[in-house]
Amino acid sequence: MRTRLTFLLLTGACTALLAFTSIGATQGPGGAIAMDGDDIAGVVTGPKGPEAGVWVIAETTDLPTKFSRTVVTDDQGRYLIPDLPKASYQVWVRGYGLVDSPKSTATPGARLALEAVVAPTPQAAAHYYPAGFWYSLLEIPAEREFPGTGGTGNGIQPAITSQQQYLRVVKSGGCTTCHQLGTIGTREIPKDLGHFNSSLDAWQRRIASGQAGGAMVGTINQVGLRMQQEFANWTDRIKAGAVPPAPPRPQGLERNVVITQWDWADPKHYLHDEV
Ligand code: HEC
Structure with missing residues (x-):
């Protein structure tokens, strides 16, 4: 069962619209993630096993605007990117302590196992900090x-x-x-x-x-x-190499969030054009 809350946010000086959806993960028979034909789902593993609380991002330029949808892995490293429009997606893992994983190509309906890549230096990890x-x-x-x-x-x-x-x-x-x-x-x-x-x-x-x-x-x-x-x-x-303290990975309900972003302006727009 899915519960869903949708908000629309206008970002400050940025060219993306964001929609937040909350989704409860469900488990099908045999422990596999229950999914529909328009979802992409799977498990993220790192060198020490399942990676909890990392983002999985699906992005495409096939649609009229650049589009991406981001979800978070649960405590068993599982993710489900729901309700994707038909397109070919680049899918990868991002998270605190990691660097972006190589991008895999997938279409909705795919089960996709992904590998997390541990950041080689504190500076490389901090590149992704807020x-x-x-x-x-x-x-x-x-x-x-x-x-x-x-x-x-x-x-x-x-x-x-x-x-x-x-x-x-x-x-x-x-x-x-x-x-x-x-x-x-x-x-x-x-x-x-x-x-x-x-x-x-x-x-x-x-x-x-x-x-x-x-x-x-x-x-x-x-x-x-x-x-x-x-x-x-x-x-x-x-x-000279200073890095901020590492942020905590998303916990609890924060792992149920689904973030959808799509472009609607271009680099020649001034921030006030958004208004
Ligand atoms: C009135 C709104 C406004 C305020 C207040 C403001 N900024 Fe900016 N800032 C801008 C805009 C708009 C740009 C993009 C350049 C432009 O088009 O003017 C910018 C650009 C910058 C950049 C350059 C980014 C780049 O890409 O090189 C820096 C650095 C910056 N601001 C720092 C500051 C700091 C520090 C302060 C406070 C002292 C500040 N800004 C206050 C509006 C503002």
């Missing part, structure tokens, strides 16, 4: 540094009187009002940006970019040079 985990590596000045002592002092404006006020600019009262931080595009400085003598120079140049440049520079200047230096130090530490 942006917020990477953002957590940004250092925040200690409470005793507030109120700021300005341009000739600690680089924090005197108007920033508490650590909470600083954090508000770092988070939803400032930078993350418009977009996530900690994504690969923000935690690394792309070579294409040009040559800079320091990562502080690179940060100053790149947040001045694009239509939102004025708003970004204005936001960081509310705090002062110190915040620019902390962003520069953040990218330097990451470049």
Whole structure:
């Protein structure tokens, strides 16, 4: 029996629509996963046996838009990707502690055994961690540094009187009002940006970019040079190999989630076109 809850989410500055469905796994005779002709199902195993709480992703470009559906394995490593539109899918495993497995080709109705690939280094594993985990590596000045002592002092404006006020600019009262931080595009400085003598120079140049440049520079200047230096130090530490703590794999009901994504815009759309 399946229970189903569907939500539609409009993502921030992203070109995908997401639908979440909750699905209870059922077992057929002989322990095999009960499946329909429009499902893909099977077991994921790693070097130590079944891999619990990892994602299995089915993706296709056969449909009018790029489409993917993601599910999570249960405690026996089993997965079921339900109700797939007719198409040829690339299917693979992603999970914390792993790197993406090689992609297998399958069509709905297939039973497919998949092998999880253990990440060779902590950096390779961390490539898949959520942006917020990477953002957590940004250092925040200690409470005793507030109120700021300005341009000739600690680089924090005197108007920033508490650590909470600083954090508000770092988070939803400032930078993350418009977009996530900690994504690969923000935690690394792309070579294409040009040559800079320091990562502080690179940060100053790149947040001045694009239509939102004025708003970004204005936001960081509310705090002062110190915040620019902390962003520069953040990218330097990451470049030198720093990795965030490993997130836990999905547990319990989180393993029943089904995520469907499909494209509906392209790289030439600005985030406001979404509205
Ligand atoms: C008013 C909305 C807004 C705010 C606030 C904002 N950003 Fe941005 N940011 C953007 C947009 C939009 C882009 C894409 C470039 C463009 O088109 O302007 C961007 C791009 C970036 C990039 C470049 C990503 C890349 O691909 O190279 C970085 C880094 C960045 N922002 C960091 C920040 C930081 C740090 C803050 C806080 C000080 C911040 N942003 C605040 C809207 C904003």
